[in-house]
Amino acid sequence: MERAGGMCYNAIRYNSKEKECGMRFQEELISKIMTYFTVILLLGILVFEAWSLQRERTSRREAQESAASALDMLDEMTSQNARLEEENEALHERLEEWEPYLSLAESEEMVSLKRELFSHPALIPDQAVEALTEELAQERAEEQESPAEESQTAAEEEETESELVFEFHKDGGEPVFFPLSTQVVDADNCLIYTVAYEKTSGRKLGLLYEVDLDWIREESSAQKSFEEEAAGPEIPGGWICVAYNTGSGWNGVEENGD
Incomplete structure (x- = not known):
């Protein structure tokens, strides 16, 4: 009996120790898990x-870059504003400088001269027509492709001079008529710049006329007093072409083609 009781006591004691070891293992395991969790949490933090x-440094750097860019843009806008103000002042100065010419071009006398010039293409001097004819012939000679066309080209060149027809309106656009005198009321003469267009080739012919205003005013007064009207294609007097430009530079007119 005593032996059996001792064995039971030993078994109970062994079980209690085993149970105690198991609980200690669980506590150590839980402690390690909590330690690992704490370490992971700290690392995450x-x-x-x-x-x-x-992120804060990046935001600060971006803010600094944006501020620098805004300052650069502000400086650029300030410089542009200053440049625009200078250009505006220059435009105002030019407008004030050219305002007399603009008002002159709209005067009744200039409108009458404009109508008279544009209705008489014969005022274009022969020297300018001949110069343009030579240039057109030279261009055709450079563009010909074979010697067989030389005879045909020569025949065309002979007809070119008589075929040149000029107009002052190009494709329905506004004609060029620019008076170069600021004292047309008191002046004895006036310079007028205009452009004529050759219908076939479309070439431009710049023309500079000197107009005898006294002669035209006297003629106009005489016509009004006698109630006469201009008839036929008669070339008006008082117009002298002093220079022309076919596109290669200005040339003086030696003799008036009228």
């Missing part, structure tokens, strides 16, 4: 703090 600092 450190990573988050580092990310927050990096």
